[in-house]
Structure formats: structure tokens, C-alpha cells
Amino acid sequence: MVTLAEVAQHAGVSASTVSYVLSGKRSISTTTRHRVEQSIRELGYHPNAGARALASSKSNIIALMIPLRTDMYVPVMMEIAIAVATAARTHGYDVLLLTGEEGPDAVRRVTGSGLADAMILMDVELDDERLPFLRGTDQPSVLIGLPADTSGLTCVDLDFRATGALCVEHLAMLGHRDIAVIGEAPAVYERHTGFAERTLDGLRTRAQELGVRLLHRPCEGGYDAMAVTLARILDERPSTTGFVVQNESAVEPLLALLRQQGRAIPEDVSVVAICPDQVAVQASVRLTSVAIPAQEMGRHAVERLVAKLDGRGSDEVVLISPELMVRASTGPAPAAS
Amino acid sequence: MVTLAEVAQHAGVSASTVSYVLSGKRSISTTTRHRVEQSIRELGYHPNAGARALASSKSNIIALMIPLRTDMYVPVMMEIAIAVATAARTHGYDVLLLTGEEGPDAVRRVTGSGLADAMILMDVELDDERLPFLRGTDQPSVLIGLPADTSGLTCVDLDFRATGALCVEHLAMLGHRDIAVIGEAPAVYERHTGFAERTLDGLRTRAQELGVRLLHRPCEGGYDAMAVTLARILDERPSTTGFVVQNESAVEPLLALLRQQGRAIPEDVSVVAICPDQVAVQASVRLTSVAIPAQEMGRHAVERLVAKLDGRGSDEVVLISPELMVRASTGPAPAAS
DNA sequence: AGTCCCTGTCGAAGCGCTTCGACAACCTAT
DNA sequence: ATAGGTTGTCGAAGCGCTTCGACAGGGACT
Numbered sequence: 001m002v003t004l005a006e007v008a009q010h011a012g013v014s015a016s017t018v019s020y021v022l023s024g025k026r027s028i029s030t031t032t033r034h035r036v037e038q039s040i041r042e043l044g045y046h047p048n049a050g051a052r053a054l055a056s057s058k059s060n061i062i063a064l065m066i067p068l069r070t071d072m073y074v075p076v077m078m079e080i081a082i083a084v085a086t087a088a089r090t091h092g093y094d095v096l097l098l099t100g101e102e103g104p105d106a107v108r109r110v111t112g113s114g115l116a117d118a119m120i121l122m123d124v125e126l127d128d129e130r131l132p133f134l135r136g137t138d139q140p141s142v143l144i145g146l147p148a149d150t151s152g153l154t155c156v157d158l159d160f161r162a163t164g165a166l167c168v169e170h171l172a173m174l175g176h177r178d179i180a181v182i183g184e185a186p187a188v189y190e191r192h193t194g195f196a197e198r199t200l201d202g203l204r205t206r207a208q209e210l211g212v213r214l215l216h217r218p219c220e221g222g223y224d225a226m227a228v229t230l231a232r233i234l235d236e237r238p239s240t241t242g243f244v245v246q247n248e249s250a251v252e253p254l255l256a257l258l259r260q261q262g263r264a265i266p267e268d269v270s271v272v273a274i275c276p277d278q279v280a281v282q283a284s285v286r287l288t289s290v291a292i293p294a295q296e297m298g299r300h301a302v303e304r305l306v307a308k309l310d311g312r313g314s315d316e317v318v319l320i321s322p323e324l325m326v327r328a329s330t331g332p333a334p335a336a337s
Numbered sequence: 338m339v340t341l342a343e344v345a346q347h348a349g350v351s352a353s354t355v356s357y358v359l360s361g362k363r364s365i366s367t368t369t370r371h372r373v374e375q376s377i378r379e380l381g382y383h384p385n386a387g388a389r390a391l392a393s394s395k396s397n398i399i400a401l402m403i404p405l406r407t408d409m410y411v412p413v414m415m416e417i418a419i420a421v422a423t424a425a426r427t428h429g430y431d432v433l434l435l436t437g438e439e440g441p442d443a444v445r446r447v448t449g450s451g452l453a454d455a456m457i458l459m460d461v462e463l464d465d466e467r468l469p470f471l472r473g474t475d476q477p478s479v480l481i482g483l484p485a486d487t488s489g490l491t492c493v494d495l496d497f498r499a500t501g502a503l504c505v506e507h508l509a510m511l512g513h514r515d516i517a518v519i520g521e522a523p524a525v526y527e528r529h530t531g532f533a534e535r536t537l538d539g540l541r542t543r544a545q546e547l548g549v550r551l552l553h554r555p556c557e558g559g560y561d562a563m564a565v566t567l568a569r570i571l572d573e574r575p576s577t578t579g580f581v582v583q584n585e586s587a588v589e590p591l592l593a594l595l596r597q598q599g600r601a602i603p604e605d606v607s608v609v610a611i612c613p614d615q616v617a618v619q620a621s622v623r624l625t626s627v628a629i630p631a632q633e634m635g636r637h638a639v640e641r642l643v644a645k646l647d648g649r650g651s652d653e654v655v656l657i658s659p660e661l662m663v664r665a666s667t668g669p670a671p672a673a674s
Numbered sequence: 675a676g677t678c679c680c681t682g683t684c685g686a687a688g689c690g691c692t693t694c695g696a697c698a699a700c701c702t703a704t
Numbered sequence: 705a706t707a708g709g710t711t712g713t714c715g716a717a718g719c720g721c722t723t724c725g726a727c728a729g730g731g732a733c734t
Contacts, residue, residue, distance in 0.1 A: 014714045014715070015714090016715075017713060017714075028711095029711080029712060029713090032712075032713080054721085055719055056719085057719075
């Protein structure tokens with residue numbers, strides 16, 4: 001393993017000079033710089049991460065805490081994770097992957113050991129148990145998701161309340177008066193995941209404002225669960241003509257079931273999905289949808305974090321505005337029969 | 338930040354003693370140990386990762402290189418990543434997330450800087466450009482996937498050849514004589530991803546042995562692509578009654594299309610999928626499938642790697658035996674009309 | 675009583691890097 | 705010609721930990 005000292009010797013300069021060439025924190029003559037760079041290349045030198053971290057108390061690592069459960073939005077999570085890793089690299093950071101398993105302990109461990117300089121938390125619950133510790137430390141952090149109390153925190157998220165409102169608006173505008181919401185699995189609501197509740201709030205509020213009737217039903221993904229849920233909904237409100245689907249894995253089953261019952265999309269019923277664009281265009285009907293901008297969220301989170309690490313930027317909540325893309329799954333409500 | 342020295346002082350022992358309590362590398366009297374542990378708890382001490390890495394030349398970090406592209410098996414990748422992270426933690430390792438973006442350079446960077454003690458590579462191509470370097474270094478590594486030449490490497494993968502064979506066998510046993518294979522997207526074959534080619538090989542070989550006719554067509558995921566592909570297949574071989582689907586995102590579209598054409602599953606046509614169990618049971622028909630054991634692969638990879646790091650274990654190829662689970666999507670071939 | 679061997683503890687030497695103060699060497703402005 | 709600034713380089717201290725050799729004290733032997 002090549003060390004700084006060896007490079008210095010090879011280039012005929014002192015170790016500190018090499019260090020300054022690397023960091024650029026002091027001016028170095030062009031000749032010397034070139035000579036050092038040459039030696040680095042020839043010897044194939046890579047600075048030792050541990051020594052660096054020890055001497056500078058900076059690890060150049062960002063910890064990313066992803067949820068352990070895979071009961072929702074797996075592709076979204078993955079996409080965010082990749083976006084975070086990619087964005088972090090462009091700023092010279094590597095990403096440490098933590099699963100939610102250890103919970104608050106992981107946060108303490110990583111902070112305490114100086115393993116990472118900062119962290120990004122995903123799947124934040126409204127009253128997340130990791131938050132008190134995060135507020136109490138000066139380790140920079142960014143949440144992807146929105147807890148109930150955001151004071152002293154930086155958060156990045158899609159504006160799910162606006163997303164809900166947007167979906168209702170779109171359907172209402174098309175004349176739908178009875179809208180059913182296929183929500184996330186009950187477990188998601190039970191642990192008070194912010195985005196699910198906010199979406200619902202947005203849906204309800206706007207529905208009320210527009211005088212539209214709304215029926216919300218949580219639903220596990222999959223065909224069978226969707227079949228049961230749909231039957232109940234149509235039983236309770238046969239006049240339903242608009243659907244908003246939040247649970248990605250319920251989308252395709254819903255479409256199949258509706259078709260099977262002889263309800264044409266979008267002639268008889270309209271469906272709006274909240275899902276990644278890729279899902280929306282790959283479905284059996286090109287879905288009118290509000291996209292979940294995973295990439296953008298990941299990138300934003302890293303940028304906020306790097307800003308904090310550089311002493312720029314402060315606590316703030318970044319809500320990304322939802323955009324509704326009209327495709328082939330929504331249309332005017334059928335004339336009342 | 339609490340240091341070893343502070344703990345030592347608080348406990349009234351020397352720093353080395355605290356270190357030995359932590360590592361257990363020398364015997365320590367029960368009294369002293371308890372006193373030290375008490376101090377550690379009281380002061381909330383966490384060993385500094387950088388210092389540790391520097392002094393011991395071990396980072397206790399495993400690098401995990403995941404593919405950047407998201408054109409296939411996203412949930413599988415995610416599940417593996419989570420399994421790796423979880424398994425690594427139980428062995429005292431953390432996981433560094435690398436995207437394939439940097440390619441071989443990332444391997445060199447991480448190895449050279451001592452950032453990680455070992456690495457796990459996913460999405461290995463048959464003739465992967467990262468392999469030469471991996472062979473040339475003494476950094477332990479495990480591949481998830483199987484390259485063409487496995488000499489000097491440790492690999493973990495599902496036995497995709499056997500998987501292919503198993504699918505054909507099952508259909509042949511049920512009397513199907515004409516089988517169509519819905520493969521991965523063309524791009525996957527173009528970059529010579531091992532698993533896709535091996536599966537195909539397994540399918541073809543067994544088909545020949547059993548005297549069954551096989552038609553293989555790559556297919557992008559999604560509804561429209563599947564529709565085109567299916568039309569071509571049925572045009573070319575109208576007598577097709579068995580399908581093997583490898584591309585996860587083609588499964589549901591295929592089912593929908595078949596139904597739409599009035600072909601009943603499993604009365605008229607049988608479908609075998611190669612996909613995670615979760616997908617198989619959530620589909621609109623409970624699918625007969627060979628599961629991709631993501632968790633198991635991740636766990637295995639970590640265990641092999643830890644064995645190497647402990648000086649146990651050597652290069653070897655672990656092929657997980659496929660298991661075909663019969664569900665509701667396959668049945669006897671219809672009598673020839 | 676003396677020898678030998680454990681067991682438990684300590685001190686000190688690094689690990690490879692960053693960073694601070696020092697200081698030649700040179701340039702510019704008096 | 706001299707004082708005052710720059711600029712480029714160096715030496716040394718130290719980051720917090722691991723680990724090696726040393727050694728005191730106490731049993732178990734001869």
C-alpha cells in the first residue's frame with residue numbers, strides 16, 4: 001500500500017506538500033504540483049480513508065437509512081437510494097447503507113463513531129422515534145418525508161397534500177361526483193407514515209371544497225385484496241366513477257377487475273394513480289398519474305445536506321410540487337343514468 | 338466527543354486495558370471489565386471509526402456495488418441489498434453503497450483507500466470488466482451472479498441453468514409440446530448478463546432432451562411490448578400452450594393479454610414465471626413459479642465474505658438450487674385439436 | 675524456598691494523514 | 705538599500721485507536 005510519505009519521497013518534496021497538492025488548501029507552484037501529481041499517478045497512490053478521517057475528523061461519508069420493510073414503494077426507495085448514491089459521489093461523498101432495523105441506535109452509533117458526516121433518513125413517520133436524537137445532535141441530517149413537527153429539521157418530500165388535492169380536482173373537473181380512494185395497506189396508516197395521511201388529508205379537504213363525495217379504503221397490494229376492497233366499495237357506493245390509487249401494487253389488479261366487470265376505462269370509470277412514471281406508462285392502460293419524483297427527491301436531499309456540511313444552507317422544508325400528467329385512464333364522467 | 342482515554346481515566350485504568358475490554362483480545366478480570374463497561378455506558382462512548390481503521394487497518398465496512406440501471410429486477414436488487422445490509426450488521430460490518438456508475442474505478446478507489454475491507458458485486462456480466470482487477474488484488478470479494486470464468490472468484494447465484502431446465506420439465510411433464518419463452522429485454526442479452534443466458538441455455542438443453550419445441554423471444558417489460566411479442570409468437574407457433582416468463586414486468590401484461598384473447602389459464606395455456614414469490618402470489622392468477630431467493634443470496638454472499646475475512650473459506654461457487662412451486666397457472670396441456 | 679508459568683495490566687510506539695507555525699526566497703515599494 | 709509582503713515549502717504535533725513487549729503478582733510445582 002502506497003502512503004503519502006512514499007509519494008513525497010518519490011517526488012522529492014515533504015509530506016505536507018503532497019497533502020496540500022491534494023487538498024488545494026495552500027498554493028503550490030505549478031512545477032511542484034505537476035511533479036507530485038506525476039508521482040501519484042506512477043505509484044498509484046490512494047489516500048487512506050481512515051487516516052484521513054482521523055486527522056480531519058471528516059469521513060466524507062453520508063449515511064442513508066432505508067426502511068427495512070418492503071411493504072411499499074420498493075422501486076421508489078431503490079430509485080431514491082441510487083439517486084442519493086450518485087449525487088453524493090458528485091460531491092465527493094460515499095454512501096453508507098443503514099437499514100431501519102437498528103432504529104435510533106443506528107443513528108447514535110453512526111454519529112458517535114464519526115463513521116458518517118451526515119445522514120439522510122427515509123420513511124419518516126409522523127412522530128418518528130429517531131427525531132429527538134437528531135434534534136439534539138449537531139450532525140447534519142435531511143429527512144425524506146415529513147414528520148408532524150419539522151422544527152429544527154430539514155425535510156424533502158413531494159407535497160402529498162397538494163398531490164391529493166390535485167387528483168380530486170382533476171376528477172371533479174371531469175364531472176366525477178363520487179370518488180373512491182384506494183389507499184396504502186392498513187399497516188402503513190397504523191404506523192402513521194406522513195405521506196399517506198397527508199395525501200388523504202389533501203384528498204378530503206379538496207373534495208369537501210368541491211362538493212365531491214370521497215370514500216377512502218386502505219388496501220393491501222395484490223389481486224385478491226383488491227378484489228375484496230373493490231367489491232366493498234361498489235357495494236357501498238355504486239355510483240362511484242372515479243378512483244384514486246395510491247398503492248402501486250393495487251393499480252394493475254384494479255384495472256383488470258374493472259375491465260372484468262365490464263366497466264370501460266376511461267368511458268365508464270376514471271383512474272388516477274400516484275406512482276412513478278415508469279409504472280404509469282407500463283400499465284395496461286396508460287395511466288393519468290401524479291409522479292413520485294424519486295430521483296429529484298434523492299438529489300435534493302443530497303444537495304441540502306452538502307450545503308449544510310459546507311456551512312451554507314439551513315433548516316428548511318422543501319416540498320416538491322406535484323404534477324399531474326393526463327394520460328388515457330381518465331375522461332369525462334358518464335352521464336348519470 | 339468521548340475518547341478511549343477519557344473512558345480509561347474515568348474507570349481508573351489505562352487506555353490499552355479499555356481497548357482490550359472492547360476487543361476481548363486479552364483476558365481481563367471481571368471486576369475491571371465491569372468497571373470499564375460501566376464507564377463506557379455512563380459516558381456514552383463510541384469508538385471512533387477512523388482511528389480504529391487507521392490503527393487496525395480494518396474498516397469493518399463491506400462495499401456493495403449495485404447496478405445503476407433499473408431496467409430489471411428492481412425489487413430483487415433491493416431485497417438483496419437489504420439482506421446484505423442486515424446480514425452484514427450481524428457480523429459487525431456496515432455496508433457502503435456503490436453504484437455501478439464508476440465501474441472498475443470504484444473498485445480501485447475503495448480497495449486503494451482502505452475504505453472497505455471487502456466487496457460484493459451485483460449484476461455481474463459474463464465478461465465483466467471489473468474482474469481482472471478483482472483477481473489481481475487480495476481484497477476479498479464475492480460476486481452475486483456468475484461470470485463466464487469463475488477461476489479465483491467466489492460467486493453466489495441461483496442456478497439459472499437448472500431453473501430453466503426445471504421450467505421446461507414441469508411444462509413437458511404436463512404434456513406441453515410447444516413452449517414460448519418471454520425473455521428479458523434485448524439490452525440485457527446484449528450486455529451478456531450471465532443469468533439470462535444461462536437460463537436460456539438450461540431451457541434449450543432440457544427442451545431438446547425432452548423433445549419439446551422452444552421459441553425464445555426477448556421482451557421489454559410493459560403492456561404494449563408484451564402485446565407485440567405475444568402476437569408474433571402466436572403467429573409463428575399457433576400451437577404454443579406453455580409459457581415461461583423471465584421478465585417480471587411482462588408477467589401481468591401476458592396474463593391480461595391471454596385472457597383477453599379468450600385463452601383460459603391454466604385450461605388452455607400454462608404459464609411458469611421466474612420471479613420473487615411475492616410477485617407470484619400477488620398476480621391475478623397465483624403463478625406457478627421458480628422463486629428468485631433474493632434474501633438467501635444476500636445472506637450467503639455476506640457469509641462467504643465474512644468467512645474469507647476471518648481467514649476461513651476459500652474461492653468457490655455457490656449455486657442455489659431452484660425450487661419450482663406449483664400454483665394455479667399451470668395445468669395439463671389441452672388435447673391437441 | 676525457589677523456580678516456572680499464568681493472568682491481568684500498563685506504557686509506548688506507531689497507523690497515515692492534516693494542519694499550524696516557521697521560514698527561506700523572492701518581489702515590490704519606498 | 706531597507707522594510708514589508710507574498711509565495712512556496714517544510715517540520716512537527718497530534719487525531720484516537722490497536723498492539724506488542726514488559727512486568728508485577730500469585731499459584732502450582734519441585
